[in-house]
Amino acid sequence: MSGKVLTILVAENHGEPQKPQANATLEAGNGLLGDRHAGTGIVSLIEREGIDGFNAETGLNVSLADIRRNIVTEGIGLNALVGKCFRIGDVELEGTELCEPCATLGKLLSAGDVTPADVVRHFAHSAGIRAKVLSSGAIAPGDAVG
16 A cells, blocks of 8 residues: 655644645654654655545535645555554554544534534544654655555
8 A cells, every 4th residue: 555745744833834844854753844744753644535535515615724734645555554653655654543533623624505514523543643763764755655
């Protein structure tokens, strides 16, 4: 099972919009350098296909950055990586848990007839995963995931 990185998103401070990165550094024990969650040793990933499905189902136009995950992938089922080691390019990670949607994400993405509860319901078990960064290195869009 192999996919690729579509985009890498970083927000330096809580509440700031995420910005796409042409490349980024993952550091073991620290996480994604420059991101508000650096220091935790954890990064978040989500499948582009899940975001596209949400937009198709709701008629909304949620962007990749709106979901607030660090790494957007395509072509790989991320849930299957929980409890397993995998790589992004040359960097080794371990899937630690599902990144379930919260009420904050529900409020952030709700619009029109789509309620916060609808958002949470749609993204339950498909809002991505959290992964522990086990080795350090550079990553970029297009890198293999698997």
